[in-house]
Amino acid sequence: MTRENIEPIQMQGPVCPIPHRHTDTIVIGHGSGGQMTHDLVQNIFKSRIGNAVLAEGNDAARLTLKGQTEQIAVSTDSHVVSPLFFPGGDIGRLAVCGTVNDVAMLGATPVFLTAGFILEEGFPMDSLIMIIDSMAEACQEANVQIVAGDTKVVEKGKADGVFINTAGFGLIPQGRTIGGQFAQPGDAVLISGSLGDHGIAVLQARGDLGFESDIQSDITPLNHMIGELLEKIPEVHVLRDPTRGGLATTLKEIACQSQVSIRLQEESIPIKPDVRIACEMLGFDPLYLANEGKVIVILPAEKAEAALETLRTSPYGTMATRIGAVFSEDPEQVLLQTPFGTTRILDMLSGEILPRIC
Numbered sequence: 629m630t631r632e633n634i635e636p637i638q639m640q641g642p643v644c645p646i647p648h649r650h651t652d653t654i655v656i657g658h659g660s661g662g663q664m665t666h667d668l669v670q671n672i673f674k675s676r677i678g679n680a681v682l683a684e685g686n687d688a689a690r691l692t693l694k695g696q697t698e699q700i701a702v703s704t705d706s707h708v709v710s711p712l713f714f715p716g717g718d719i720g721r722l723a724v725c726g727t728v729n730d731v732a733m734l735g736a737t738p739v740f741l742t743a744g745f746i747l748e749e750g751f752p753m754d755s756l757i758m759i760i761d762s763m764a765e766a767c768q769e770a771n772v773q774i775v776a777g778d779t780k781v782v783e784k785g786k787a788d789g790v791f792i793n794t795a796g797f798g799l800i801p802q803g804r805t806i807g808g809q810f811a812q813p814g815d816a817v818l819i820s821g822s823l824g825d826h827g828i829a830v831l832q833a834r835g836d837l838g839f840e841s842d843i844q845s846d847i848t849p850l851n852h853m854i855g856e857l858l859e860k861i862p863e864v865h866v867l868r869d870p871t872r873g874g875l876a877t878t879l880k881e882i883a884c885q886s887q888v889s890i891r892l893q894e895e896s897i898p899i900k901p902d903v904r905i906a907c908e909m910l911g912f913d914p915l916y917l918a919n920e921g922k923v924i925v926i927l928p929a930e931k932a933e934a935a936l937e938t939l940r941t942s943p944y945g946t947m948a949t950r951i952g953a954v955f956s957e958d959p960e961q962v963l964l965q966t967p968f969g970t971t972r973i974l975d976m977l978s979g980e981i982l983p984r985i986c
């Protein structure tokens with residue numbers, strides 16, 4: 629593949645204006661996935677290495693090779709979760725599923741991954757084997773292969789056990805256009821299941837929960853569930869996984885990309901009782917907690933019921949629910965309508981609530 633045989637992509641519509649918040653050094657909030665990450669990406673990265681492909685601002689890049697009818701989806705993600713093992717998963721499963729899901733969010737079929745490892749001197753070999761076995765299992769489940777890799781070792785104290793970077797490559801069927809810029813007024817907003825499970829599971833593994841809970845991380849490869857959804861309902865406009873920054877930040881990004889507003893009904897948003905209790909005790913808003921096995925689906929309202937039925941046939945979509953709708957008024961706003969009749973404006977996550985969650 630050369631740059632010359634990649635078709636140029638037209639710049640997309642406006643995105644939310646990003647205020648420049650100057651700090652002299654990197655702070656932990658730059659990794660939140662929220663407002664500070666957006667500031668960093670826009671003001672430091674995109675202003676220097678930006679291009680029309682990056683400007684699309686989706687989970688994966690959409691590339692067209694000249695003379696080919698299929699497009700390619702490409703994504704990359706680094707994983708620094710702490711601790712490395714937690715209820716429901718580990719850094720290996722996370723590294724495979726996170727990248728598989730980002731590729732799947734363009735409606736692509738993930739096919740190949742790469743994996744780069746940064747290992748700390750003194751890290752137990754048994755633990756590394758457990759992580760690699762977990763990656764192998766997740767690859768089998770997602771039906772992808774790791775086809776290139778890299779290993780670096782740094783001195784003791786210069787890393788934290790293991791960091792993993794993965795890149796993913798997938799094929800986008802001809803005619804499929806799915807992305808955060810395609811939400812339309814009148815569309816319905818669906819979520820495939822309950823929110824905040826991953827964030828609370830990692831918190832529990834850190835010993836910071838303060839009570840016994842059965843909450844497991846939701847880390848899941850979503851590509852098979854999404855493939856079935858798109859086969860039955862190709863009219864889907866937007867797919868996005870609400871990972872760092874949670875549902876609220878992710879919907880804000882979509883509202884900005886599509887120049888629409890999104891209104892949510894608070895009582896319809898699925899949250900497990902243990903997650904709700906943990907959030908109340910610790911002062912977290914579950915709408916800003918990370919998820920690793922959930923997808924937001926935005927599609928024409930008349931297709932919503934059929935989409936929910938299809939999602940619920942998957943073991944990963946049994947709690948799929950319609951949570952809101954898209955409007956043309958108040959573009960770039962995400963509004964939460966509470967059961968008390970009040971409305972709350974949801975902005976991107978500001979600062980950082982749970983560092984190194986993925």
Ligand code: MG
Nearest residue numbers: 687730869871
């Ligand atoms: Mg994503």
